[in-house]
Amino acid sequence: MSLIGKPLEAVDTPALVIDAGALERNIARMASYFRGSRAVLRPHAKTHKSPQIAHMQLEAGAVGITCAKLGEAEILAQAGIRDLLVANQVVGEQKIARLVRLARYARVTVCVDDATNTEQISAAAQAAGTSLGILVEVDIGMRRCGVEPGEPALALARRVVELPGLVFRGLQGYEGHLVTVKERAERERRVREALAPLIETRRLIESAGIPVELVSGGGTGTYDITSQIEGFDEIQAGSYVFMDATYRAVEGPGNVFEPAIFLWSTIVSRPAPDRAVADIGLKTATPELGLPVADGIAGVTVLGLSEEHAKLRLEGEARSLRPGDRLRFLPGHVCTTVNLHDRYIVVRDGMVEAIWPVAARGRSQ
Amino acid sequence: MSLIGKPLEAVDTPALVIDAGALERNIARMASYFRGSRAVLRPHAKTHKSPQIAHMQLEAGAVGITCAKLGEAEILAQAGIRDLLVANQVVGEQKIARLVRLARYARVTVCVDDATNTEQISAAAQAAGTSLGILVEVDIGMRRCGVEPGEPALALARRVVELPGLVFRGLQGYEGHLVTVKERAERERRVREALAPLIETRRLIESAGIPVELVSGGGTGTYDITSQIEGFDEIQAGSYVFMDATYRAVEGPGNVFEPAIFLWSTIVSRPAPDRAVADIGLKTATPELGLPVADGIAGVTVLGLSEEHAKLRLEGEARSLRPGDRLRFLPGHVCTTVNLHDRYIVVRDGMVEAIWPVAARGRSQ
Structure with missing residues (x-):
């Protein structure tokens, strides 16, 4: 029995529900911001894992799509998306073989931070008769992947330029450790400080005679800062399409974008006057940045999640x-909550309008 | 290209890998324990979500299977498993309709803690011409679902007995807040204290002339305590099949059962001599009880997980x-890590022996 055309109340729980109007307004708001900006938007599909939503973002003006994983990029390419950044390292023979084949179907750019890995990608691209765009990832303080700014980045850029099958496009630097700094002024100060060495690295590479087409990074909490920095070109914001309780607490995005996704849940137990249990839990919602927050009702506080229960x-x-x-x-x-669900129930004005698969869910390879 | 018959090294990452020998030994060890016990074992399928493993547990002597969700029970019934406990409340018209239909294919028992919900299940069972086993869930201190011990539990048991389409089978009480108390003696003391009101409630109901066939509960951290308590009959342990870093730290199970599952991962970045990044993250591993722990190698400490990365x-x-x-x-x-994966890679002596779907993954309804 199809749910389409039925009221939300007919949808059983737990379910992941998109408010279609809010989603469209969030996409339109971000697109509108970038129409007035020198920098461009390449939205991150790790949030929604949905070709449908990626196409909506492109139709609103995005220059291409960012993915976390090669497997996500494959799903999007199969849906006709032709400009894809895999904003991570793709390591190992099997994945590199997939990467260079994907480049037959889309313009593919990938990040590198290691000379050997870069050489392997070059060899595979050459063997497959394809070509990959390359961003050298620079660590700007998150202490995750990336080479150090300055000479190490220049050295790897030079290697990329030398190698066949690769097109050096520029740099990636992601300020993931700063995107949820609550206060706007403090966030701006710290982001500008963190990105300064990245911009200096760009200048260093350009001074060495290597053109830098773009510097890419940024997120929902920082797009309005990074996009204003001279020498920073492409913003990878993802969460803005849906928002969540974490970003709602951050000055800026918390006001600009609407909550466009929610967990639809049922009260399954009322053990005491002041206590209830709902049917969301760790297998349908994630706690690592904070617990889910009750919406549209006062007086409900989530105390904790177990596997299939929320204590209220x-x-x-x-x-x-x-x-x-x-x-x-x-x-x-x-981003992690969506990854627990197989489908979105899409609702407009209280009625189910569509069901979209979370097509790249579980595509962790 | 099938992986079967290939070495583990041919399996790309991240992947969830079962050590077949360790799995079989864990199942055999627990079965052996229960051959010497008055209590019986009804393993919890929420851990593995796999009909294959459930059948292995039944073949080793388990009396039936426990599920967290109706959707899990449906998957197991389709695989020929005929004695199923849904160890939670099943609430709402849609799920109750599924529940009573499932009872045509298996002996189904479900928990209740609310008179109205119980009446709705009775009405649906009667209308469908089926019959459901009922356990009254009693809160023994976890402060989640369940009625209070004593008179409230007796009152609900009486209601179950009165209602058509229901068979009152007994009580459920789950000491989930105590299963990971580290010290064995302290755990035993607290579990016995928590379960005493449950056993008294059993006696109260029996004194009222209502037979109590069984009291069900218990977990991997407490099976050797709960199974020794007079009046406690059925143990729902789940994690013992695989074990995890959390239960490895608990005296008792940490020694008795072997790690039988691991995340197979690749180093994707080496940004500094003392730092590396692996390709597991919050979309392939869960952090709520503690971070993943490197296995089979010294000197690797997981510092944190982001969506697709582990910092080491x-x-x-x-x-x-x-x-x-x-x-x-x-x-x-x-339990939550398995829920992120679509399949198990099953390895014996370093070679891939089978690929099993995590068939009930995402069956949260």
């Missing part, structure tokens, strides 16, 4: 909740 | 790790 504290009117009643929660971290 | 600190010999090298991690929490 009830106050005031919320104490009238009974087993079987439904309520909505904003995810604590939308 | 390297010491000693481990500093020779290079991008492309593979290593194993024990999951921090196996």
Whole structure:
């Protein structure tokens, strides 16, 4: 029995529900921002893992799509998306073989931070008769992947330029450790400080006679800062399409973008007047950045998640909740929450409009 | 290209790998324990979500299978498993309709903690011409679902007995808040204290002339305590099949059962002599009970997980790790980690023997 055309109340729980209007407005707001900006938007598909939403972003003006994983890029290429950045290292013979074949179907750019890995990609691209765009990833303080700014980045850029089958396009630097600094002014100060060595590295590479087409990075918490920095060109924001409780707490995005996704849930137990249990848990929602937050109802506090349960504290009117009643929660971290679900229920004006698969869910290779 | 018959080294990463021998030994060890016990074992399928493994447990002597969700029970029933406990409340018209239909294909028992929900299940069972086994869930201190011990539990048991289409079978009480108390003696003391009101409730119901066939509960951290308590009959342990870093730290199970599952991972970046990045992250491993732990190699410490990356600190010999090298991690929490994966790679003596789907993954309804 199809749910399409039915009211939200007919959707069983737990379910991941998109508010179609809010999604469209978030995409339009970000697109509008970038129409007035020198920098361009390459939205990150790790958030939604959906070709449908990626196409909506492109139709609104995005220059291409960012992916975390090669497997995500493959799903998007199969859906006709032709300009893809895999914003991570692709390591090992099997994945490199897939990467260079994917380059037959789309313009593919990938990050590198190691000379041997870069040489392997070059050899495979040459053997497959394809060509890959390359960004040298620079560590700007997140202490994850990336070479050090300055000479190490220049040395790797030179190697990329020398190698066949590769096109050196520029640099990636991601300020992931700063995207949720709450205060706008403090965030801006720290982001500008962190990105300065990246921009200096760009100048260093250019001084060495190597053109740098772009510097890519940025997120939902920093797009309006990074896009204003001279020498920073492409913003990879992802979460803005849906928002979540974490980004709602960050000055800036918390005001500009609407919650466009929620967990639809049922009260399954009312063990005491001030306590209830809902049917979301660690297998449908993630806690690492903060617990889900009840939405559209006062007096409901999520105390904790176990595998299939959320313990709730009830106050005031919320104490009238009974087993079987439904309520909505904003995810604590939308990117990992989406990854737990097979499909989106898409609702407009309270009615189910579509069901979209989370097509790249689980594509971790 | 099938992986079967290939060495583990041919398996790309990240992947969830079962050590077939260790799995079989864990199942045999627990079965052996219960051959000497008055209590019986009904293993919890929420850990593995796999009909294959459930059948192995039944073949070793388990009396039936426990599920967290109706959707898991449906998958197991389709695989021929005929005695299923849904160890939670099944709430709402849609799920109750599925529940009573499932009872045509298997002996199904479900937990209740609310009179109205119980009445709805009765009405649906009667209308469908089926019959459901019922356990009244009692809160023994976890403060999640369940009625209070004593009179409230007796009152609900009486209601179950009165209602058509229901067979009152007994009580469930789960000491989930105590299963990972580290010290064996302290754990035993607290579990016995928590379960005493449950056993008293059993006696109260029996004194009222209502037979109590069984009291069900228990976990991997407590099976050897709960199974020894007079009046406690059925143990729902799940994690013992695989073990994880959390249960490895608990005295008792940490010694008795072997790690039988691991995350197979690749080093994707070596940004500094003492730092590496592996390709597991929050989309392939879960952090809520503790980070994954490197296995089979000294000097590797997981510092944190982001969505697709694990940051590692390297010491000693481990500093020779290079991008492309593979290593194993024990999951921090196996039940939620399994839920992130579509399949198990099953390895014996270093060679891939089978690929099993995580058939009930994502069956959260």
